[in-house]
Amino acid sequence: MTAKNKSQFRPVAVPDVTLDGFWGKWQDAVCDSTAAILLDRCEKAGMIQAIDVDRPSPGIVIPIDEKWTGSTQMFWDSDLGKSIETIAYSLYRKPNPELEARADAIIEMYEKLQQEDGYVNAWFQRVQPGKRWTNLRDHHELYCAGHLMEAAVAYYQATGKRKLLDIMCRYADHLIKVFGHGEGQIPGYCGHQEVELALVKLARVTGEQKYLDLSKFFIDERGSQPHFFTAEALRGGRDPKNYVHKTYEYSQAHLPVREQGKVVGHAVRAMYQYSGMADIATEYQDDTLTSTLETLWDDLTVKQMYVTGGIGPAASNEGFTDYYDLPNDTAYAETCASVGLVFWASRMLGRGPNRRYADIMEQALYNGALTGLSIDGKTFFYDNPLESTGKHHRWVWHRCPCCPPNVARLVASIGSYMYAVADNEIAVHLYGESSVKAEMAGAGVKLAQRTNYPWNGDIRIEVETTVPSTFAIALRIPEWADGAALQINGSPVDLSSSVVDGYARLERAWNTGDVIELKLPLELRPQYASPKVRHDVGRVALARGPLIYCVEETDNGGDLNAFVVPQDLKGYRIKEIERLNGAVAVELDVSKEDTNGWNGSLYRTRPPEQVAATMTLVPYHLWDNRDPGAMLVWLQSEK
Amino acid sequence: MTAKNKSQFRPVAVPDVTLDGFWGKWQDAVCDSTAAILLDRCEKAGMIQAIDVDRPSPGIVIPIDEKWTGSTQMFWDSDLGKSIETIAYSLYRKPNPELEARADAIIEMYEKLQQEDGYVNAWFQRVQPGKRWTNLRDHHELYCAGHLMEAAVAYYQATGKRKLLDIMCRYADHLIKVFGHGEGQIPGYCGHQEVELALVKLARVTGEQKYLDLSKFFIDERGSQPHFFTAEALRGGRDPKNYVHKTYEYSQAHLPVREQGKVVGHAVRAMYQYSGMADIATEYQDDTLTSTLETLWDDLTVKQMYVTGGIGPAASNEGFTDYYDLPNDTAYAETCASVGLVFWASRMLGRGPNRRYADIMEQALYNGALTGLSIDGKTFFYDNPLESTGKHHRWVWHRCPCCPPNVARLVASIGSYMYAVADNEIAVHLYGESSVKAEMAGAGVKLAQRTNYPWNGDIRIEVETTVPSTFAIALRIPEWADGAALQINGSPVDLSSSVVDGYARLERAWNTGDVIELKLPLELRPQYASPKVRHDVGRVALARGPLIYCVEETDNGGDLNAFVVPQDLKGYRIKEIERLNGAVAVELDVSKEDTNGWNGSLYRTRPPEQVAATMTLVPYHLWDNRDPGAMLVWLQSEK
Missing domain, CATH: 1.50.10 (Glycosyltransferase)
Structure with a gap:
């Protein structure tokens, strides 16, 4: 071979x-x-x-x-x-x-x-x-x-x-x-x-x-x-x-x-x-x-x-x-x-x-x-x-x-x-509470990830080695993680110099007790599609970390397309939903187009009025796990 | 019977x-x-x-x-x-x-x-x-x-x-x-x-x-x-x-x-x-x-x-x-x-x-x-x-x-x-260059509509009767015709008092040579759908008189969904398109979302940039009569 x-x-x-x-x-x-x-x-x-x-x-x-x-x-x-x-x-x-x-x-x-x-x-x-x-x-x-x-x-x-x-x-x-x-x-x-x-x-x-x-x-x-x-x-x-x-x-x-x-x-x-x-x-x-x-x-x-x-x-x-x-x-x-x-x-x-x-x-x-x-x-x-x-x-x-x-x-x-492992390197592609065993340069190595990711962006990796050993740990810094911060044993690592192809490559002599701390900011962030995508123009999807969010009827009532998301997302709140394995939901103050006031006609010359509303978003992957109803990912966006 | x-x-x-x-x-x-x-x-x-x-x-x-x-x-x-x-x-x-x-x-x-x-x-x-x-x-x-x-x-x-x-x-x-x-x-x-x-x-x-x-x-x-x-x-x-x-x-x-x-x-x-x-x-x-x-x-x-x-x-x-x-x-x-x-x-x-x-x-x-x-x-x-x-x-x-x-x-x-005719009344439901014959109260009546409707909203109706005769002429005043004006033989008719069920009912002794002049304003007007219509939220259709307009690729290039129509439609121009039987097209200064600048990704956190653009609209009923291409009625609307 x-x-x-x-x-x-x-x-x-x-x-x-x-x-x-x-x-x-x-x-x-x-x-x-x-x-x-x-x-x-x-x-x-x-x-x-x-x-x-x-x-x-x-x-x-x-x-x-x-x-x-x-x-x-x-x-x-x-x-x-x-x-x-x-x-x-x-x-x-x-x-x-x-x-x-x-x-x-x-x-x-x-x-x-x-x-x-x-x-x-x-x-x-x-x-x-x-x-x-x-x-x-x-x-x-x-x-x-x-x-x-x-x-x-x-x-x-x-x-x-x-x-x-x-x-x-x-x-x-x-x-x-x-x-x-x-x-x-x-x-x-x-x-x-x-x-x-x-x-x-x-x-x-x-x-x-x-x-x-x-x-x-x-x-x-x-x-x-x-x-x-x-x-x-x-x-x-x-x-x-x-x-x-x-x-x-x-x-x-x-x-x-x-x-x-x-x-x-x-x-x-x-x-x-x-x-x-x-x-x-x-x-x-x-x-x-x-x-x-x-x-x-x-x-x-x-x-x-x-x-x-x-x-x-x-x-x-x-x-x-x-x-x-x-x-x-x-x-x-x-x-x-x-x-x-x-x-x-x-x-x-x-x-x-x-x-x-x-x-x-x-x-x-x-x-x-x-x-x-x-x-x-x-x-x-x-x-x-x-x-x-x-x-x-x-x-x-x-x-x-x-x-x-x-x-x-x-x-x-x-x-x-x-x-994934290469001869002298272990790559951490995904984050999540876990531990991994590997052989690195003759040593038995164990990395223990302690994290509540993806709900929380704080990741602590505890290193164990059977003998002190020099190898690289490559940590993915996602493109979306603007402002990510990394420390080894409490000392900051300059990501601007150590990141290659989006990975912080930490090559050094590793020893049991070494601790890597990575903070990935999980701010709610908008996703706009290229205007070439005709189905998404004028719309925005909301993401937090790796998760795309959606609105469901069970949290928000009907007419999900009437919600209008502001450009400024500051002020959103997060809350845990016990029933969804402690998933982080997002509450956001938005506008909603008033579906009343259209009596007697389907079309009119005045645009719809907007009223203040609050919207609850849940991770898309968890939709249709509660009461059945409508769901929407791409929401109207304020222009 | x-x-x-x-x-x-x-x-x-x-x-x-x-x-x-x-x-x-x-x-x-x-x-x-x-x-x-x-x-x-x-x-x-x-x-x-x-x-x-x-x-x-x-x-x-x-x-x-x-x-x-x-x-x-x-x-x-x-x-x-x-x-x-x-x-x-x-x-x-x-x-x-x-x-x-x-x-x-x-x-x-x-x-x-x-x-x-x-x-x-x-x-x-x-x-x-x-x-x-x-x-x-x-x-x-x-x-x-x-x-x-x-x-x-x-x-x-x-x-x-x-x-x-x-x-x-x-x-x-x-x-x-x-x-x-x-x-x-x-x-x-x-x-x-x-x-x-x-x-x-x-x-x-x-x-x-x-x-x-x-x-x-x-x-x-x-x-x-x-x-x-x-x-x-x-x-x-x-x-x-x-x-x-x-x-x-x-x-x-x-x-x-x-x-x-x-x-x-x-x-x-x-x-x-x-x-x-x-x-x-x-x-x-x-x-x-x-x-x-x-x-x-x-x-x-x-x-x-x-x-x-x-x-x-x-x-x-x-x-x-x-x-x-x-x-x-x-x-x-x-x-x-x-x-x-x-x-x-x-x-x-x-x-x-x-x-x-x-x-x-x-x-x-x-x-x-x-x-x-x-x-x-x-x-x-x-x-x-x-x-x-x-x-x-x-x-x-x-x-x-x-x-x-x-x-x-x-x-x-x-x-x-x-x-349409009743015993003593003739109703004009639709406008257009034409003449009609009818029997009204024993007289032979002819109405001649002189108009370039629907391209122009000026309608002149010339009455001919075999003998002077008393009957009603009912003229539709379309709901969209805000500011319509009516004259009989040069004298204004007060529409606010004479309109019933949207028709100006003109009952009088009519005689050959009587002239009715109706002016229906054909300003470009927006049509917004109820936000219940999920497919049209954030969008506007443009109408002029009875005609819904659309944009075609042949006049506007591709990416029709990237156009954004301003709320203020003033400043539009009209022009005739010879090839479409002299149809009135509409030119409008709008914004267009820039489809460039999305290299390397389909999604990003910044909304698309908008650039100034001019859009040409043609009546929807005339689409696909010239070069084949994309077409769109409901356009993105400025919020």
Whole structure:
């Protein structure tokens, strides 16, 4: 395996981080509720029966033709994979023999299901046998393989049990034989990216270069000419033009990946692809990939991203449309897409800390992704509009249940996004009450973050080392944290000279008892969109630290669009809302347009009168956790 | 037939009005282009072959089941009917032997098609024989009959030819036998209202009370219990619950009409129903209908109407949704629906002039309906959004071609909406270069309006009488016309004392040579929506006289949402645009938010800078007649 370069940063393993505080509560919700709920609902949908060779195939006949191949059930394995991955992380936090036994039973079913040659896939062994590898464009086979690989790595790391890992290594070895340019091999790749990043995880945990190489093969092949999807369709007697998604942009296979400069198509596919590309860029020090990714990053974040870190405005393709097309009430902004953006951002940090990526990672995490999970861990958002008239509510389950286990596994593994390590450096990308273990220059190091972040911006990091040791601690100073202040052992650190790429890089001999104190100001701050975003002109969103706020009908009554936020935000108050896990709400004196006085007409020549009002804002990710009602992020702004 | 009450106003017949100026040009476009285009495209669609018994039935097999019964072709007769009606009006303005011969040929085909018993319907004689009257809910049979009746009346009035009128009287006589509560009769009504208002036209031209009574029967039966549509479905072995439109609100059959208080369902159906109700209210002096209609009028105009007079925001039901739900970019606002609103408003004037109705008639006519026709009369809008990013353009034809002939017949017959007469009074509801003939108190009266309205607000009305005669001329003083001034023969009339229900009622002995001069100020005026309309908060629309204005990319470049209109509109300039038939455009000095300076981020804490800019506005009804591009009605407003 390629030697790890000094500047390569890898996320710490989930078991190396212990969380409390904000993320601890969310992880408890996943451990106590979501993890088991995922299995319950997968079972109810027939997924577990589908992989159990001792039971008859559910044999559900679903029309599969050129018009609609993406049936819900075809990617069952991925839902089970993400569920097992979630359970794995949860077991590390909270041992749960019953849950572990259920996961073990599923893994045993996969062991029995696996064929001699290593192939394993519920749908194409049990529902549509004989169709194996006949339609990579639409059939999600490698996508399913990828999610089971991720589950295998997580389950191994959390429990030490190798069974699923061994199954998936056998499967990956089989894939190495199947895919390539050799005689009888398939020179293709999956219509839904995922296996690329999963193979990197598998390579890292096994140390096997061959899995990296297969991942790189899939990335290098994608979009090349002659086009694999076209050839595959013709070979199968299908008309390549008769494609439900119309364009290969849908799966980012319209161009070779290094020629892609615009973020297009299905949002989750795009994020998973870029994540895999970033991993390969890191592992192979591939600057051609890195420069492509930087272009794509700007394209996404400067022209196509909601202020919540939500991405992919359209339901029709679950993805991207035109630049600056960011409607709020009809925003699709799938939970999985923001989860994917967190994945990508995290991997863009592989070549070194840079707040250009980490700030967006935090923005997408708190606002785009976490919103997908209810505070009790029992219900879910699939799409995440920034405005609701009161009809959008959390679901118990979804026809395509990709989001519930996706946000759950992210929350349950959040520690590995908070910290990353290079040979002689530990980067703190995200803040939150936690502690992390790492090896640094031969010493065992533990950092304990003491903080009530994101409710409070005071962060105290206590250093423990087994022996005094010289290494660097890189602390992200978010771009929004104007006036941030840092001390080591009580002595101020001049941030203006020590911050590189948005990180204070503190390299010194560290010793047990050393204390870093970071103060991130969490003043309420306005967010104005470029006037290119027609949906947000004349409006302002309010943020505090990494959190985007919104107004809900339950606190504010109706007619949320009648509120007008002053330019001067001074004088706001904060208060805790017990019912929302002690979240910090914001009270602000504002104007409200008078909806009375319009009797007898809908239109008039006088502008509306403004009356004084008080507005209560809550973090967007917590909306629809109390009484149902209307919600709004982008508020009218005083001009 | 019930004696016409003194306070009953009926529209003048189309041939009694001659138009020039603004409406003259539009009528020329219909005469010179649209009228023939309608027949050309109906022919191309197979409609004419369908009624021609000498040719084989087009025999198009279209799946007709519980899920989708509203196939395009089922209401072919209505498209032919509206086309013949358009041709009829056009022939009066511009004789055209070739076009008249084509219409005569179609009428002859209908004569041959008509069955012995009087029934005539292309679909249920030629495509689905045997299904006659089996599904009034979905099959549009009476709707088709209604449009052919309207065509018959128009063709008779324009050409003096009775053939189609006789056909439709025979059909109406047949309907009288078929529908009712007697033995073997059907106690039903059509899923798409239309025949109700058509029977009133037929009654008025023939003097036959029986046609009025049948219209009243349909209105009185609608929505009564036990529900006809439910009984009909059960009788046909269909599950009434398995209804594609889900609720009888769709066709306003959810309640008896006199119990309806909320405007719901399919917008065109609603307008046609209320039009028929208003006619019956006028003819029968039925106050129970009138009070219902007043409630519905307020419900529509105070809670559900676009500032353009567009109605029915949703594509899904081509109709109404929630109160104040008026999205601009996705507005459906079907051309036919605003045409229908003009119909309804016109008929609400049947019991006397009242600007409450006439102002909205004018608003819907100029902005909601006329927009559906291109200036050359050759292309059409079906839906009428108030904002376009540049992708919405006029169609050559439409899958459901209801709008082209609907707006065409309205334009071609606009004279009958301008003037209405009662026994001793003539009401001028709309202004425009024209002259009208009427009998007043035994005298032949002619009023000649000399005006460049709506571009200019000066209106001069020259009176001619065969003998001096005492009668009233009622002139609408629009609510928007603040500062209107009126003179008779040079002497000012005090409007504050003479205006009743928004009309200056000038009752006196009129003589040839009398001149009325009305000055309606056409200052540019802002229109603010109630803050209940979330889509329009912080925004303003600009109006001049009856016209709503918009900005187009072709005059203003892109980023139309970045314009900010000042509260003080003084200092605007007007200029003529030759290419748009001499339309008055408005130039206004405004601010524009700077879309530069946002490099590297989509969001920032500083509001956008404003730079000085000049904006050119054109009348909304003329948009997309020049270079294609973005368009916007509701502009950011300075606070």
